[in-house]
Amino acid sequence: MADSSFNNLTSLARALSQPTLDLTEVADVVSHQRNIQLHSRRRRRLSNCNASESVEPATSPSAVEARVLVINTGGTIGMTLHDNVLAPKANSFVQGLRKLPILHDEVYAQQTCLYQYYGSENSLVLPLSKDNKRIVYTVIDYNPLLDSSNMTTDDWGRIGKDIEKNYENYDGFVILHGTDTMAYTASALSFMCEHLGKPIILTGSQVPIYEMRNDGRDNLLGALLIAGQFVIPEVCLYFYNKLYRGNRVTKVDAGSFNAFSSPNLAPLAVAEVDITINWDTVWRANTTAKFQVSTELNRNVGLLRLFPGITAATVRAFLQPPMEGVVLETYGSGNAPDNRPDLLEELKKATDSGVIIMNCTQCLRGTVSASYATGRVLTDAGLIAGGDMTPEAALSKLSYILAKKEISFDTKKKMMGQNLRGEMVSDLAGAKLCLSDSRFIQVIAKSLSISCKEELEAIRDALTPPLACAAAKIGDIETFEALKDMGSNLFLSDYDGRTPLHIAACEGHLKLVEYLLSHGATVYAKDRYGDTPLSNAVHFRHKEVVKLLRKTGAHFSRDELDEAGTELCSLAASGDLEGLEMWKLAGADLNKPGYDGQTALRLAHAIGKKDVVAFLVQLMGKKSKPVFGEFNEYDEYEDDDDDDDESGVIEFTAAPTGL
């Protein structure tokens, strides 16, 4: 022992005395020294270790150990064939792993008194990792081992408790689990584990680890390497070289190694030649509270999938007590039939009587939004928009939240629509930015250790435009109130010159447009492309917003007017009557010629769009009654009811035909 210490101190001295200092060499020596101390400490503590005193750690000298707890709940990964079907086999997993050199280095274990030191025959150690780490892992086998189809919320609770009990002793946790319900367990644990600071990674396989071709070895190895080497404070799921956020996944394939998908969130990490962590996506709790597991779960929850023709009786039966929380899997972007008052009435009755119903889409990818009347009816019936949450996440979130006794019903409802663990991007229509209190900037300033007034104001002014624009996107007046309280100028534009009014006009948020206008926003703001809020509202066809802007004095800019003729011609050519009407409403001159000198009316006539001609004539009114020159079919379009037939003209400057 003394010799090896001496040798290493000598190597260190040698490395330090080099003319060009090789830091890797120094690090290696220091690390090796630390390792030898570790092993000698181990030996001192262990009276029954057989390893010889003179034995140095096997393999590379500079390994640092990390500890991972593996909780084996069952699943295919450890199954064997009995009577031609796969089933878990008790007490055989660790023995199996011991025989796999890729998952256990027996030489290192013996030389470092691993079993004695960790006091468990179930402790194993991976070969040295690329990053010079030794992942020592201890396996707890559940009894009975379960096919995950047999799992219940009690099993989630048990896993949670075991993690809590062992939290301080390990750097990370790997949960071996069947794939069938892995997405549910991963989602549930993500909520149950409050203020998590270490990685918890669920994995399993499609083919047992003992078979020649299997995915279990890679999955377990990858999960162990990540859990032992990276502080990703999330409940994750590792499968087929990818690490996903646990509450974002769903099982999509029963017959492929690539069994899981995270449709609305990119993987947190990809294990290819190197393991690349997508740190920007990693969720971090903004708290100093201590880790704890909330194992209390409410079982009176359920998933109900809408289908065409579903009866009100089915819905009623499903929503009966003791049901307390339901995930309604709706169509598309959160839609349900709005021509089924019987169905909607059942939903409304249930929400009125205190059942929390989440609106989640049946689609694999995408979010619940407020774009359709068929979606609005569900909001009216009291459903909470589930954003882009998976049904698995929504269900387990309900189970977790409903079990909380210390919070009110209203808070529970509110929390269901909020992003708690990165499980959702909130519903765009209903969401509030998390800055609806005026301390927001102060909090940021505090975390940046900024205290002087000038710096504070500089941060506020830098942050206000994007925050205000983001709030405008979702029509969030409350956030504007909060920004106003901070003394912010609400009407600053972003880097593209776009003001909140531009954005509110694009989105058609009439109330916000009204709010902004009555709080000093200018209707004459132009963005870097010369666009005004008015032209934005016209483009996105928000009639009421156009009317309001016009009432406030908005008009097209010169650039916009220059383009009006061409735009009108193009609308006429495509028969877009609504578009033409919007331009008229916004005060455009419908006689304005396009780039080639032709008006929309002439063009429509030339290409035989009689409906467009009639519509334009009607829009222009008799005051500007067109003179069609040789075009003698005008009578066809004449509005007989209109007696205001005076002398206004629309003139063709050239023959209407032959365009």
Ligand SMILES: NC(=O)C[C@H](N)C(=O)O
């Ligand atoms: N691949 C698997 O693990 C499927 C198995 N039935 C389970 O979920 O436990």
